[in-house]
Amino acid sequence: MAPPIIVFDLDGTLIDTAPDLLDSLNHCLQTANVPPVEAAEIRRFVGFGSRVMIERAFADHGQPLIEGQLDALQALFLEHYSAAMPGKSRPFAGVPEAITRFRKAGYLTAVCTNKLEGLSVSLLDALEMTELFGAVCGADTFAHRKPDPRHLLETIERCGGDRDRAVMVGDSRTDIDTAKAAGIPVVAVDFGYTDVHVSTFEPSRVISHFDELTVELAESLIREASGIAVS
């Protein structure tokens, strides 16, 4: 039987990447003469990858994007963002400990993110965290990405995990919708990138610190999801 698995979103869940996303986004906006985005605003633009982030920033300022401009700005964003890695990005408190706990308990661990796979691996490499995961699957790894549930299911498959004993951990509506569509319980962190509180999207549980992400919690969610009564 395949081992149980815990799958993590990256931006806003495992790693606090907002300061660097903001710097690179504002670098792009400056070249296009669009006013910068404030630090508090970035969370509204993250979740669907860099392309959507740039589109949202333009829309927010009522600025039209002309033909071909988005491709050029995304290329500029990726160049700027990759060059600075890991920049100011750091794992949230308790992340390495939580991953170690699950691995010791026999869980596989994976990342399912709408960041491009190459950027995700570079960031995890720069933070010496790549070894903590059996698979890192980004927006361009498969033909579909979150909120398409196949992104999560194929991440589980690539890692060799059991989809009936899987838990997702994320910070946004995208993660919650993805996990629900895949029939997988989802723990939401409440410190990530969403302008509306994650509880609005009805995840299986909400946590405020990785210390709360225990193996017992994952096991009870898996039991609940499989319809076995929890004692």
Ligand SMILES: O=C(O)COP(=O)(O)O
């Ligand atoms: O970079 C993004 O927009 C989203 O990344 P995430 O899926 O890891 O939150």
Ligand SMILES: [Mg+2]
């Ligand atoms: Mg996220």
